[in-house]
Amino acid sequence: MLCEREKYDKISEESNRKTGDDMKIIVSGAKGQLGYDVIKRLEALGIQAVGVDLPELDITDADAVGAFVSREKPDGFIHCAAYTAVDAAETEKELCSSVNEKGTLNVARACQKNACKLIYISTDYVFSGEGEEEFETDSPKAPCNHYGASKLAGEIAASENCDKCFIVRISWVFGVNGKNFVRTMLRLSETKDELTVVxxxxxxxxxxxxxxxxxxxxIKTEKYGVYHxxxxxxxxxxxxxxxxMRLAGRKTKxxxxxxxxxxxxxVRPLNSRMSKKSLDENGFSRLPAWQDALERYLGILNEC
Ligand SMILES: NC(=O)c1ccc[n+]([C@@H]2O[C@H](COP(=O)([O-])OP(=O)(O)OC[C@H]3O[C@@H](n4cnc5c(N)ncnc54)[C@H](OP(=O)(O)O)[C@@H]3O)[C@@H](O)[C@H]2O)c1
Known part of the structure; x- marks a missing residue:
C-alpha cells in the first residue's frame, strides 16, 4: 500500500516521463526554504537547475537580472526570492516593495525578452482574510499588511509583463532550509511547559x-494562470x-x-482558506495532507 507522498510522487513521475524533454531552469531565492527544495527536485529529475541568490544576483538590479537571464537562456524561471519578513516589512516598506514588486518586474521583463516561462510564488496575504469562505483565485484582493500588498504588486508585475506566467499562492511555509513555525515550536518546547498560540x-x-x-x-506545461x-x-x-507537539512526542501544552x-x-489574515479548483481543472495533483507532510518533515529533521 502506497503512502500519500508515494502516490503523489508516482503521478509526478508519470507526467515527467510524458514530458521528459531537456530543460534549463533558473531558481531565484536558492538559499531560502522553497528555492532549496525546488533545486533539489529539479536535480532529482535530471533537469538543469541554475540557483541564484544574494549576493551573487540582486533581483532589484534590472541590468544584472536582464544580463543574467539573457546569458543563461533558460526555458523557465521559478521565482522564489522575496522579502519575507512580514513584521519588519511594516517599517522597511521601501526595501520590501523594491524586492517583491520591482525585483519581480525585473524578472518578468527578462523572462519575456527571452521567451522564458515564469512561476511567481505568491501568498494568501493578497486576500483580505475576512469571512469563512474559501478564496477563489480571482476573488477580490485586499491585503491587510504591507508584505501582502507588495506580493500583490509582484503578481501584477509578473502577469502584466510576462506572457508565459504562472502565479502560485501558498501559505504557512515550512522546509528544511530555513526558519519556520515548526522549528520555532520545537525550539520553544525544549524550555517551556506551555505555549500560547493563536x-x-x-x-x-x-x-x-x-x-x-x-x-x-x-513549469513543463503551458497551463499558465493562477493557482493555490x-x-x-x-x-x-x-x-x-x-x-x-504530538508527532514530536513533546509534553508542552x-x-x-x-x-x-x-x-x-x-496584521495577519484570520481566513486563509484558498480554493484548489484551478489545480483540479488543469489536471495537477493536489499536495498531500498537511499532517502527512508534517510527519515526513519531522522525520527529516530528526535525521539532521
Ligand atoms: N515563508 C512563508 O510562510 C511564505 C508564505 C507564503 C508565501 N511565501 C512566498 O514563498 C516564496 C518563498 O518563501 P521562502 O519561505 O522560501 O523565503 P525565504 O526562505 O525567506 O527565501 C527567500 C530568499 O530570497 C532572497 N532574497 C531576498 N532579497 C533578495 C534580492 N534583492 N535579490 C535576490 N534574492 C533575494 C533571500 O535572501 P536573504 O535571506 O539574504 O534576504 C532568501 O534567500 C516567497 O515568494 C514568499 O513570499 C512564503
Whole structure:
C-alpha cells in the first residue's frame, strides 16, 4: 500500500516521463526554504537547475537580472526570492516593495525578452482574510499588511509583463532550509511547559518539498494562470502547534488564544482558506495532507 507522498510522487513521475524533454531552469531565492527544495527536485529529475541568490544576483538590479537571464537562456524561471519578513516589512516598506514588486518586474521583463516561462510564488496575504469562505483565485484582493500588498504588486508585475506566467499562492511555509513555525515550536518546547498560540486564524501549511514536486511539473506545461497550492486540509495555528507537539512526542501544552490577545506588528489574515479548483481543472495533483507532510518533515529533521 502506497503512502500519500508515494502516490503523489508516482503521478509526478508519470507526467515527467510524458514530458521528459531537456530543460534549463533558473531558481531565484536558492538559499531560502522553497528555492532549496525546488533545486533539489529539479536535480532529482535530471533537469538543469541554475540557483541564484544574494549576493551573487540582486533581483532589484534590472541590468544584472536582464544580463543574467539573457546569458543563461533558460526555458523557465521559478521565482522564489522575496522579502519575507512580514513584521519588519511594516517599517522597511521601501526595501520590501523594491524586492517583491520591482525585483519581480525585473524578472518578468527578462523572462519575456527571452521567451522564458515564469512561476511567481505568491501568498494568501493578497486576500483580505475576512469571512469563512474559501478564496477563489480571482476573488477580490485586499491585503491587510504591507508584505501582502507588495506580493500583490509582484503578481501584477509578473502577469502584466510576462506572457508565459504562472502565479502560485501558498501559505504557512515550512522546509528544511530555513526558519519556520515548526522549528520555532520545537525550539520553544525544549524550555517551556506551555505555549500560547493563536486559534482564530485558519489556513493550510505548505511543505516546500511537496510544493517543489508540483512546481517542477507545472513549469513543463503551458497551463499558465493562477493557482493555490498548499498542503491539503485546514487548521488553526494552535491546532498546527498541537500536532507538532504530538508527532514530536513533546509534553508542552498548547494554550489557544485569540489574535486580539497576541499582538503582532503586522496584521495577519484570520481566513486563509484558498480554493484548489484551478489545480483540479488543469489536471495537477493536489499536495498531500498537511499532517502527512508534517510527519515526513519531522522525520527529516530528526535525521539532521
Ligand atoms: N515563508 C512563508 O510562510 C511564505 C508564505 C507564503 C508565501 N511565501 C512566498 O514563498 C516564496 C518563498 O518563501 P521562502 O519561505 O522560501 O523565503 P525565504 O526562505 O525567506 O527565501 C527567500 C530568499 O530570497 C532572497 N532574497 C531576498 N532579497 C533578495 C534580492 N534583492 N535579490 C535576490 N534574492 C533575494 C533571500 O535572501 P536573504 O535571506 O539574504 O534576504 C532568501 O534567500 C516567497 O515568494 C514568499 O513570499 C512564503
Amino acid at each position: 486559534c482564530d486564524q485558519v489556513g493550510s501549511p505548505t511543505y516546500t518539498e511537496d510544493l517543489a514536486v508540483l512546481l517542477c511539473d507545472m 497550492a498548499t498542503n491539503e486540509g485546514l487548521c488553526t495555528w494552535a491546532e498546527f502547534a498541537a500536532e507538532i 498548547i494554550i489557544p488564544v485569540a489574535s486580539s490577545e497576541y499582538k503582532t506588528v503586522a
